Amino acid sequence: MAEPDPTEGRRSDDPPPRLETRGLTIAFGRKTALDGVSFSVRAGEIIALLGDSGCGKSTLLRAVAGLEQPSAGHVLLDGRAMSARMPPEERGVGMMFQDYALFPHLTVLQNVRFGLHRWSSGEADAIAKARLEQVGLADRASSYPGTLSGGESQRVALARALAPGPRVLLLDEPFSNLDRRNRDRVRADTVSVLHATGATALLVTHDPEEALLVSDRIVLMREGRIVQIGSGADLYRRPTSHFAANFFGDLITFPSRCMDGVARTQLGAFPAPGTADGALVLSCVRPESITLSDPGAGCPARVIRRRFLGAFSELILAAEGLAEPLRLTVANDISTREGDIVGLHVDSEASLVFPIEPD
Template identity: 80%
Template sequence: MAATDPTEGRRSGEVPPRLETRGLSVEFGRKHALDDVSLAVRAGEIIALLGDSGCGKSTLLRAVAGLEQPSGGLVLLDGQAMSARVPPEERGVGLMFQDYALFPHLTVLQNVRFGLHRLRADEADAVAKARLEQVGLADRAASYPGSLSGGESQRVALARALAPGPRVLLLDEPFSNLDRRNRDRVRADTLSVLRVTGATALLVTHDPEEALLVSDRIVLMRGGRIVQIGTGADLYRRPVSWFAANFFGDLIAFPTRCIDGAAVTPFGAFPAPGIEDGAPVTACVRPEAIGLGHAESGHPARVIRRRFLGPVVELTLAADGFPEPFRLTVSQETSAGEGDRVGLTVAKGAGLVFAAGLD
């Protein structure tokens, strides 16, 4: 793919995105790890790169950093194209790896000031100490990495990545090595630091909940391509495909056809704009959009299993017109038990319709 003029189509005086990729492609042999990926990230924006293993999200991170050479397309930082001759250390990007990569023979303070060799020693110390203060580890400056907990190591790695004041911070699965309790706390602390410092960040994750929690926008990837870009609400409520919808939670699907601009389901007709009349479609609804009431107040269903899960109860239900039993999480105060008849309703506008099957 031919490289294009980075200023093409931009109005005079318009501030360029902090980070931009245009038609970015990376090949490993015959495999397209990235295939024509275009993305623009504004200054101060936190973007989550989301997808299954092997979808290209970490390759995109490495290509932005200069650790992988593109086979086509451009990487631009503040409107400046990064050629293969611009090494990672001159791009103004900060890297935070999954394993943190702290130097075990250096103190915490020495680790954080490692990338500040262009500053005088006293200036580097001052910057490093300020970053450690931001992540709440000023009192561990003289400690060595071997004495730190997983959460503390993560915060030292974050401080080190932020110390040089990078134009873009790149984080590759930064919370995956932490247990659930530490992950939630460290993730919240990290997000707070990123917001306070105004950092522009790309964060790789395979966890949809994490992407929703930390990002301004989500880039959902599959097979080296971008499937959809938008806010968490956009991807959850207005997914462009079955794959995008299913990535953010369970779906109850009804294979059917489009008739008069709608897909007929046990819950009634779901609008199907833009789909040809008579075309096969998959209509679906998320379980959390389904309401539970008296048998006469909605679509009839029967409880075939009830499980107590502490603050909530999980019901397994069977209903006419449903392809298989499905699970519904409700308040523990719900009285419906195994064998009871109930009525199902669905929230207005909750139906999703996709053409051409489950893809």
């Protein structure tokens, strides 16, 4: 089913969103890559397109850039529909590719000013130098890409994408080529630059943690459709489906039956308001919503193993009715040992109950 029109309910005097898609559909042969995708992005907002490989997020990015033509639907920038015949360079959209695509024969400064054809030579130099200053690479202006580290190459690519002042900046897995240490630092620097410049950005990632760290809102996708849109807190705490809940971290899930608005589980009763009596549902809880108590005060479980993790320890527990061992992270001052019987107490307000989705 297509997403609802995002303009519905908007007052006529409201400014249009910086970017909007309406019923965007793209098919490659018999495969539908995008199926009626509609969403909007406010000016200055950073949106993460999140999902597994093949869910359509990169296709959506390319459609916004004008590199893929939709079979149905529209892309609008500042309320103006982009014609299918309008070339990417005329859309006011900047794109930063996964491999950065720097020209090896040009200096860093020449790379950044490469797309500044509308400005005089002096103006282009000034803009390029200002962007390099913003990403902390003013001292590498005369260097060549072959002498740069991965993090420096990423920042040069960001400066080049921002140099023409695009209305929307598109980033396709921009940190995937960096090791963990550099990725965390460069990612933080990139977000800082985007906020400082007021850029409107659409960023593709398959990493839920990255989406939470970089974005104002997340567009979660599955099989060419939008599953849920919202802030990271919304998607984590108030997911609308088991798929969305499971995408954002460990989830203990077991089928349950509802009665009187409650799903009864091995770990206690979970609120399920509005659910029909006798309905089968998936009852879920995140490990951090479970605390240890005396054996008689909660669901009894046996400690199979305790593993030291530095500031914390991990407990692996077995409880009757749970198909797999439960892993909990606890403070090191908890004296529980292997073989001990403990009680598991669940914060029922943090529980999640979903209808069983068809395959």
